[in-house]
Amino acid sequence: MLRIAVPNKGSLSEPASAMLHEAGYRQRKDRRELVLVDVDNGVEFFFLRPRDIAVYVGSGRLDIGITGRDLLLDSGSQAEEIMQLGFAGSTFRYATRPGTAKDVSEFGGMTVATSFSGLVTKHLADNGVDADVVHLDGAVETAIQLGVAEVIADVVETGTTLRNAGLEIIGEPILESEAVVIRRTGAPTDDPKVQQFLRRMQGVLVARRYVMMDYDIRVEQVERAVALTPGLESPTVSPLHHEGWVAVRSMVPTKDAQRIMDELYDLGARAILTTGIHACRL
Numbered sequence: 001m002l003r004i005a006v007p008n009k010g011s012l013s014e015p016a017s018a019m020l021h022e023a024g025y026r027q028r029k030d031r032r033e034l035v036l037v038d039v040d041n042g043v044e045f046f047f048l049r050p051r052d053i054a055v056y057v058g059s060g061r062l063d064i065g066i067t068g069r070d071l072l073l074d075s076g077s078q079a080e081e082i083m084q085l086g087f088a089g090s091t092f093r094y095a096t097r098p099g100t101a102k103d104v105s106e107f108g109g110m111t112v113a114t115s116f117s118g119l120v121t122k123h124l125a126d127n128g129v130d131a132d133v134v135h136l137d138g139a140v141e142t143a144i145q146l147g148v149a150e151v152i153a154d155v156v157e158t159g160t161t162l163r164n165a166g167l168e169i170i171g172e173p174i175l176e177s178e179a180v181v182i183r184r185t186g187a188p189t190d191d192p193k194v195q196q197f198l199r200r201m202q203g204v205l206v207a208r209r210y211v212m213m214d215y216d217i218r219v220e221q222v223e224r225a226v227a228l229t230p231g232l233e234s235p236t237v238s239p240l241h242h243e244g245w246v247a248v249r250s251m252v253p254t255k256d257a258q259r260i261m262d263e264l265y266d267l268g269a270r271a272i273l274t275t276g277i278h279a280c281r282l
């Protein structure tokens with residue numbers, strides 16, 4: 001059985017389970033369930049703290065896991081990213097009270113509070129900055145107000161939490177993070193069970209990002225039309241009973257679908273339809 005670590009709480013938990021469910025796997029109904037065996041799909045899910053997932057996978061006890069890139073790098077585990085999942089997107093950044101420092105190079109002698117001390121210690125060292133790092137479990141924004149640190153390093157999504165704490169972002173992002181699939185560093189890449197899992201997850205991403213578009217168009221315009229809807233490989237073009245017309249079927253990115261429909265209409269296409277994709281294997 002393939003053994004997979006899934007976040008049991010926090011920002012990663014619900015979207016990860018939703019994606020696994022869309023990929024056809026059983027998911028827990030009760031948040032207190034710790035292990036779930038999906039016999040039909042040959043998979044065993046372990047619901048673990050997001051922060052611990054890289055440790056389990058890095059130790060080789062579990063085959064793969066879903067976690068955040070920031071948590072993976074912070075852990076220092078022998079695990080590597082093998083797929084990006086497109087949710088829990090955030091940046092990891094320094095922040096201070098206005099006027100404290102303009103750049104990481106000015107943090108020397110200061111104290112930096114963070115829940116990601118592995119990541120921050122490495123980043124400061126890489127930049128040749130001699131600052132103290134104090135590890136806190138969460139709500140690190142408050143550390144400055146309470147005098148524990150002059151600088152914090154934390155996850156920033158909208159920036160609202162920082163603004164509410166009267167803090168400003170300093171310098172470039174330390175990293176850009178999102179949910180990722182990880183495995184033990186150097187594990188064999190050709191394990192068929194892992195490959196099948198990745199294809200299923202890829203199928204969910206494609207189903208979420210693309211719609212199927214169908215339209216009818218005059219033969220003379222078909223080259224210009226398919227330039228707008230090239231599809232992933234090549235569009236299907238079929239003859240219509242009505243002579244001089246063809247039907248075209250192609251996948252298009254959901255975010256571009258309305259614009260493409262307008263442009264196809266202007267080219268003379270008619271009966272332009274989009275339909276959702278529920279699942280796919282590329």
Ligand SMILES: Nc1ncnc2c1ncn2[C@@H]1O[C@H](COP(=O)(O)OP(=O)(O)OP(=O)(O)O)[C@@H](O)[C@H]1O
Pocket residue numbers: 009010011012050051067068069070071088089090138155156157177178
């Ligand atoms: N506001 C957010 N937007 C996007 N991603 C986030 C946000 N907060 C945390 N994350 C991501 O979630 C992961 C952290 O997981 P964790 O469950 O520890 O944090 P959390 O969602 O803040 O939960 P907790 O309630 O335990 O603090 C990291 O990969 C982080 O980048």
Ligand SMILES: O=P(O)(O)OC[C@H]1O[C@H](OP(=O)(O)OP(=O)(O)O)[C@H](O)[C@@H]1O
Pocket residue numbers: 137138139140154155156157158159160161162
């Ligand atoms: O930029 P924003 O959109 O405001 O989001 C970022 C905030 O979200 C997370 O906090 P969370 O609410 O999980 O609290 P925590 O600090 O206890 O983890 C993160 O730690 C930041 O504080």
Ligand SMILES: [Mg+2]
Pocket residue numbers: 138
């Ligand atoms: Mg949090």
